[in-house]
Amino acid sequence: MKELLRLERLSKRFGAVAAVNSVSLSVLDGEFLTILGPSGSGKTTILRMIAGFEQPTGGRILLDGEDILDTPVNRRPFNTVFQDYALFPHMSVFQNIGYGLKVRHLPRVEIRDRVEEALASVDLAGYAARYPDQLSGGQRQRVALARALILRPRILLLDEPLGALDLALRKRMQITLKEIQERVRITFIHVTHDQEEALSISDRIAIISLGDLQQVAEPKNVYFRPANMFVARFMGENNLIGGRLSARSGDLVRVQTPMGTLHSCSAGLGQADAEGRQVSLVVRPENIVLLSEEDSGAVNALEAEVVREVFIGSEDKLIVRPRGCPGMEIMVKIHSDTAVGARSGQRVRIGWRAENCWLIPEAEAACP
Numbered sequence: 431m432k433e434l435l436r437l438e439r440l441s442k443r444f445g446a447v448a449a450v451n452s453v454s455l456s457v458l459d460g461e462f463l464t465i466l467g468p469s470g471s472g473k474t475t476i477l478r479m480i481a482g483f484e485q486p487t488g489g490r491i492l493l494d495g496e497d498i499l500d501t502p503v504n505r506r507p508f509n510t511v512f513q514d515y516a517l518f519p520h521m522s523v524f525q526n527i528g529y530g531l532k533v534r535h536l537p538r539v540e541i542r543d544r545v546e547e548a549l550a551s552v553d554l555a556g557y558a559a560r561y562p563d564q565l566s567g568g569q570r571q572r573v574a575l576a577r578a579l580i581l582r583p584r585i586l587l588l589d590e591p592l593g594a595l596d597l598a599l600r601k602r603m604q605i606t607l608k609e610i611q612e613r614v615r616i617t618f619i620h621v622t623h624d625q626e627e628a629l630s631i632s633d634r635i636a637i638i639s640l641g642d643l644q645q646v647a648e649p650k651n652v653y654f655r656p657a658n659m660f661v662a663r664f665m666g667e668n669n670l671i672g673g674r675l676s677a678r679s680g681d682l683v684r685v686q687t688p689m690g691t692l693h694s695c696s697a698g699l700g701q702a703d704a705e706g707r708q709v710s711l712v713v714r715p716e717n718i719v720l721l722s723e724e725d726s727g728a729v730n731a732l733e734a735e736v737v738r739e740v741f742i743g744s745e746d747k748l749i750v751r752p753r754g755c756p757g758m759e760i761m762v763k764i765h766s767d768t769a770v771g772a773r774s775g776q777r778v779r780i781g782w783r784a785e786n787c788w789l790i791p792e793a794e795a796a797c798p
Contacts, residue, residue, distance in 0.1 A: 434459035434617055435480070435585060440489035442475050442641075449475045451641040452489065457585070457619060462611050464620045464628040467638035468664070473621045476638070477587050480619065482506050493584070509583040513593040515574040517562040523549070524558035527577045548576040551614055553606070568599050572606070579614055586611075588620040592627065604631050625665055629653060637661055654714065659792045662712045669718070669760050671711040678705070682784055685711060689752045693729045693784040710790045715747070715763040717786035721779040731781040734760065738774050750780060 435457040442450040450472040457463050465473040478484040480491060482503035490497050498506060517526050528545045536544075549555050552572040562570055571591060578586055592600045592607070608631040611618045622628055628635050629649045637644040637652065637660075645657035656662035662670060673687035685692050694711055721731055734750035737759060748762040762780055 431458040431460055433457070434494065435619075436492040436495075437476070437480075438490040438492065440476065440479060440491065441487045442472070442479060442484060443487045448641050450479070450486075453638070453641075453643045455636055455643060455646060457617060458633075460615055460617055461633040462608065462618045462620065462631060463634050463636060464622060464632040465636050465638060466622060466625065466628040468623055470640075471638040472641040473623075473638045474589055477510075477589055477619065477621050480585075481508055481510050481587050507584040508587055509578040509581055510587040510589065511574050511578050511591045513590040515562075515570045517570060517573060517577075519562050521561070522558065523554065523560050523562075523565070523573055526562070526573055527580055530577065530581050544580055548580040551579060552576045552610055566599075567595050568603050568606070571595065571603060572610075575607075575610060579610075579616065583616065585617045585619060588618060590622055591620070592622075592624075600627070607631055637664065639664070655788050656712060656790065659710065659790055662710070662788075662790060667715055667761060667763075669711075669713040669715060671713065671758075671760075673709060673711060675705050675707045675709055683789060685709060685789070687711075688755055688758075689732055690754075692787075694787045694789050695785045707791060710792055712788040712790055713760075713782055713786065715761040716745075718760070718762045718780050718782045720748075720762070720764060721781045729781075729784045730787070731779060732760075734778055734780050736774055736776045736778055748778075750778060 433456050437453055437455045439452045439454055440450060441448070441452050453476060465476060467473045475484060479486050482501065486499065491499055493507075518529070521529070524545055527548050528541045531541045531544060545558065546555070549558060552575050554569065554572055554576065557565070557569065562573070565573065574591070588607075592603050595603060604627055620628075620632070629652075632649055634646060634648055635652050636646045639660050645652060645661050647655070647657075652661065653665055656665060656668075659670075662668050671687055671689070671692065673685040673692065675683060676686040676691065677684040681695050683694050685694060692711060733753040735753070737749045737751050740747040740749070745763050745765060748764065749759050750762060751759055760780065
C-alpha cells in the first residue's frame, strides 16, 4: 500500500503543557490504523489536528505529499465519527444519512441511491424509515458510520466510536467496524484506549504516551515484541524480569538473574548491547507452562510456589513466587483443566522457551 497521509514532527502545546511532542507517522492508503494510548496521552489531539479542529504548534500534515495545514476543516477530504453519535432525533435514518448530501444540493435520485448504498454497507437495509429512538446502540452507531461514509471521504477519523456501548455490544461492533472498513476500502484512523479493541481490528497500531510516539507496528509485533518498557507494561499483562547480559551465541542470549541463568532469543537487542548490560526479559503469562518433573523441553525452568489462583473462565491465573526471590511474583495463564490441584502453597515447576520471551535494553527491578 502507498502512503496516503504523513505527519511530520507534529506538535501541539496548550500553554506550558506539551500535548503532542514532535510525532512523525505515516498512514497507508486503505489501512486501518489505530492510535492507542491511555487517557491524556495526546491521541485525540492528534486526531483533531488531522481533522483540522486544532491547529498544530509545529510540524506538517501531508496528504498525497501536499501540506494541508492551511486547508479549512470543510475542505479536507475527511469525515469524523465521535463517541456521541449526534443523530438528529426528529429525522429518520434515511434523512440522517442523507443530510450531508442534501446540504450539498445533490439531486434527489442520487441522494436516494447513495443512502441505500450506505445502508447496505453497514447492514441496515430496511431501516431507512426508522428514527434514532427506535434503534439499538449498535444500530445508531452504524447510522453514524453510514452518515460519515456517504460523503466518500479519503480518510474516516474515529474518536472512541464504541466507547458508549456496553461490553458485549462493543465486542460485536469491533468486528462489524473492521468488516465495514474492508468492504468500503477507505482508510480508517481510529483512536481508543482499549488495548484489546486495538489488537482485534487494526492493521497497525501507533502507541502514544505523554505526547510521544512509542511504537508503530502490526498488532502481533506490538503484543509480543514491545519496543520499550512503557509498551511492555501497557499492552496487557506481562512478566518483566530484570537481569544482566552474560553471553551471546548466535540467536540466543544468556541473562543472569537472581533466579539463575535464563535464555532468550536475541531479537530486541542491537549489536551495541554488550555483555554486562542491564536488560529486562518480557514473558507473556500464556507462554509459561507448568512442567512435570520429567519435562526438560523448556530452556527456562524455575522452581516456584503458588501464591494464589484466580479463576477467569476458560483460563486460570496462577501467581507464583520463584524460589530464591521472596519479593517477586510471576503470572502464569493456563487452561483451567490443567490447573486442577494448583493451589496456594503448592510447589510447582514453570518454564518457557527462549523464543517465547523478548528482551528490552532497559533495566527492571530484578528481585525486590
